[in-house]
Amino acid sequence: MSTDSPHTGDEWSRAELLARIVTESQRHYADYSLFNQAMADSVGLHPTDMQCVALLDMEPGPVSTGDIARLTGLTSGSATRLVDRMVKAGIVERQADPHDRRRSLVSLSPEARRRIGAAWDTPGRAFGAVLESYSDSELAVIADYLHRAAEVGRTQAKRLTSGEPG
Numbered sequence: 001m002s003t004d005s006p007h008t009g010d011e012w013s014r015a016e017l018l019a020r021i022v023t024e025s026q027r028h029y030a031d032y033s034l035f036n037q038a039m040a041d042s043v044g045l046h047p048t049d050m051q052c053v054a055l056l057d058m059e060p061g062p063v064s065t066g067d068i069a070r071l072t073g074l075t076s077g078s079a080t081r082l083v084d085r086m087v088k089a090g091i092v093e094r095q096a097d098p099h100d101r102r103r104s105l106v107s108l109s110p111e112a113r114r115r116i117g118a119a120w121d122t123p124g125r126a127f128g129a130v131l132e133s134y135s136d137s138e139l140a141v142i143a144d145y146l147h148r149a150a151e152v153g154r155t156q157a158k159r160l161t162s163g164e165p166g
Contacts, residue, residue, distance in 0.1 A: 025149075035123070043119050048072065049086055053108065053116055062095060062105035073157060 012020065033047075040050040055071045056063065063071070069079035083106055086092040091112040097103040108116075131139065159166075 043116055052082060056108050062107040064103060064105055068106060
């Protein structure tokens, strides 16, 4: 189903709208994967590093390597290698956990936060401009859908990686 249809929202049947949402979701995922790769290339990072940066940026404070493994879906060994690589590149910093000296916590370095934030400036404005065209009630629906879809995605990823049957 093409997104260039002359239909308005009121002219689509429910089945057509659901099919369009599935198609647009798949297109969004593919296009966002391309964007993530391009953004990672532009700041000299691997796409997985970029994903980790985005997740660390959303966290209220430093996180453990185990938290990074959980957030990214990596094994603990892969998450440790990711953090080691990012520490070496100056993207993240390790600090001792004040509650458990045997454990370290990871946070974005101030320089990486500045550099990657600057790279996000133009894309952030472009994505923001898209959202400006929606009413507050439409934004609430979009936010709700994204939240629920992310929960389903996390649940299904956990199911798939655990080997649980469908």
